Each structure stands twice: as structure tokens, then as C-alpha cells.
Amino acid sequence: MNMHDHHEDVIVIIPQLILAIPFLIGLVVYVIAVITSNRKYAPWPHYRTLFWIIGSVCAIMAVCGPLAERAHVDFTAHMFGHLLLGMLAPLLMVLAAPMTVLLRSLNVRTARKLTKLLKGTFVRVITDPVVASILNIGGLWLLYTTNLYASMHDHMVLHLFIHFHVFLAGYVFTVSMIYIDPTPHRTSYVYRSIVLVIALAGHGILSKFIYANPPYGVPANQAESGAILMYYGGDAIDVVIIFILCWQWYKVSRPRTSIESGYSAQGV
Template identity: 45%
Template sequence: MSPWLPGALAAVVLVGGYLTLLARRPAGLPPWPAWRTAAWVAGALTAAAALAPPLTEAAGGDHRAHMAQHLLLGMYAPLGLVAAAPVRLALGSLPTRGARRLSGLLRSRLLQVLSHPVVAAVLNVGGMVLLYLTPLHERAAASPALTAVVLAHFLLAGWLYTWSVAGPDPAPHRPGLPVRLGVLVVAAGAHAYLAKTLYARAVEGHHGTAHAEAGAQLMYYGGDGAELLLAVMLLAGWYRRARPRASSPGTRVAEA
């Protein structure tokens, strides 16, 4: 199997699925914003880049490459995939039965629990703590199957966390802005603390190479950039929803 296949397959499935939904969108609905489609393509290509051989082949023995994978899959790709509002697109494009099933899933107790920002943050940051502060990282580096599980967790947990905090899609049980903003601040602090802990352990010689120090620094500064973009997404979404009510009471403006 070509080492390029996993990344290429991920990009084809993600982009192809989104464009299929877009092509099935009824003509009577408002035009779908092009920037949302561009955001999805950017997120899909970012995920594909994280799975490309230059990173996957180096990640087993180079902490810098591994951290680059973590950032791309778990923090940057989800920003584009969530900003693209795929659930909103699907609700307008699926047949009536499919849209009802999706609406039921959004209201389900399981999704209500998993998509709460606190739970999503624990799954996301807690998974990193488990990976990096236990022998799991070394075991994953020696096992292709376990590495695949770790990479899948990066993407899925990062997407769930990003969606729970700043997703534009309908979410009947999503808490208000203060809760989501508070979770974002705490999770960002926990991520930074983990990066500093890894750097300190590298300096003390627990992992023994300059690559470990550079990887921890990449995690720290790269994480700051992603969290800043997530905060911008959260506040911009809140502003878009609040502006119509403030400027023209009683008038509802459909959010794209």
C-alpha cells in the first residue's frame, strides 16, 4: 500500500462527501457561502498533510514531527472542518428521513453528554495527558495499529472539542458563551502546562534529545496559535448571532 494513500483517501472522502451534500442542496434555499466550502477543503487538506509520509515516517522517532501531527490533526484541521458547518449543510441537503435522523442524533442524550464543552475538553486534553505522561507514547511509536488509533483520536477529539466550543452548527444542548469561553481558557492553560511539563522533562534528560525540547516548544507555541483562532471563531459566531437582535429587534436574519 502506498504511504500516500491514507492521507489522500482522507482528503477524497472528506471533500467528496461535503461537495456531494452541496450538490444536493435544494435550489430554493439561500446560496451556501463559498467561504464555508473553502474552510472544509482547508481542514481536509490539513488533515491529509498530517498523514502524509514526510510526517508519518518521521513521527516515530522525532518529537517535532509527532507534535506537528498532533497540531495539524487535533487543533488546526478541526478549525476548518467545524467552521464549514457540515451539520447545517447536511440538514438542508439530506432527504427528509435522513434529516430527521440527524436531528434526533443532535438531541440524543449520548451526544448531549459527549458534546458538552467540559466533557469534550477532558477527552481532548486528557487524552494528550494520558499519551505523553505515560508509556503509551513509546508503545504507540512501536505499533502501527496503536499509532492509527492515536491519530484518529487526535482528529475526532479535536473536532468534538472545537465543535462543542465554537461550532456554528445547530446544537440544542450547547451551553452559553460564558461556559464555553471558560472551558476554552482552562483547556488552553492545561495544554500549555502539559507542553511546559514535556519541555522540563526533556531538559532534565527523561527523553534525552533536543528533538524532545523542540517538540514541546512546538506544542506550546503552535497550540497558542490554534487556541487564539478558536477564540476568534467563538466570539465571531456569538457576534453574528447577537447582532441582528441588537440592531433590529423582532427581525430574524438567517445565519448562513
């Protein structure tokens, strides 16, 4: 290997490490929080820990390794990475209820500070379903209908920013639609459902637009296969969000039986 090849390898590895390290840190912090929480309270559900681990692995696969390298030259691989980083990983990590286990692991004073932060105006604004949808779906429209997609392959800072944005926007969008952790800024099921339908329509329309109008620099065959993956892969993940939202809605609105009403009256 000559010096030029070594230099190119370093250029490729650095952004991958920068993107992967936060997810590795998050994985370690989550595991430590679970261990600490289990010393104080009932054992934390294993399935939630598993959700966090799998979600972290999905995110790391999308930003580091063979898939991430392939995504630079193959739009279909890029879109697969988008599904992992912006949709599947956020969904799994939301289902892991990270704020709940973190609050359980902190001392009272620190937990109160974190709770106060979560109740703040900034969190209230960005977790509003409309704002979260604009950040998520609107960001994707901006990425794929302008020269932004081509530019991010030539500018490392832009590459890093877009990948962090894709994950964070996907996570906030999921948090705004389904409530797994305690949520101080709750919105109605009707409101969330309407916004979700519109957001999913925007995602589906974008995939069809990409199919007919490839992003700058993307070959038509790659745009078509990537768009198909975006459409059907996105639908598969969205079905899970829809199911959870509808199930939660059903649980709070279903008529109570006389036995359940009796238990409620007794404070059970």
C-alpha cells in the first residue's frame, strides 16, 4: 500500500468513526444504566435492552463498515443505510425506553434536572408531530431533490451533519408519534394520526419522485431500485408505528369491564 492509498483510507475511516462512536457510547451508557437501575428497582425488561442493542447495531452498520463504503457509490446501498439509520434504528431505540431507564439509574437531584430539561420549550417544540415531520420528511425532500445528496459525498462536514440529522430526525419523529417513555408534552391521538398519515404520504410520494427523477449524479437504474427499497422498506417499518399508535389508542379508549372498573375504584 502506497502513501496515497493510505491517505485515502484515513479519509474514509475518520468520518465513519466520528459517526459510529456516539452510538457505541450510547450502547455502553444504556447497559450501565440498566445495571444501575436493576440495583434499585425491579429488573429492567430484557427485551428493551435487546431493542437498544439491535437498534445501535443497525445505526452503526449504516455509518461504518462495508455498507457505509458501498453507499458512496451505490444509491441502493445508500437507501438501505437510510432505512437502517433513519427509520429502523430510531424505532427500536424508542421502544427501548432510554429516558425511563436513565431516570431510574440517576440520583434524585440529577433526575429532576433531566426532567426539567425534558419539560422545556425546546423539547416541546421539536417533539410536536408537525415540527418533527418537517424535520424528518422535509429534510429528506431537501436532500434528494437538490444537489445536497451529491455535495455530501465531497464535503466531510456536510456528510457528517446529514447522517446525524437523518438519525436524530427519525428518532424525534418516532418519539412524537408513539409514547413509550414518559412524555411531558403529549398531543392527542387524532392529531398524531392525521400528521402521521400526511408524513407517510410525503415519504411515499418522495420515493416515487426519486424513481422518476433520480438525484443529481445517480444512475437511473440505481435510483429506481433505491426508490423501490425506500417505498416498500419504509412501509414495512411504518406499519409497526401505525400498529403501536393504534394499539395505544385502543387501550386508553376501550370500554372498561365491570371487573376493571371495580379494580379502578379500589385503586388497583
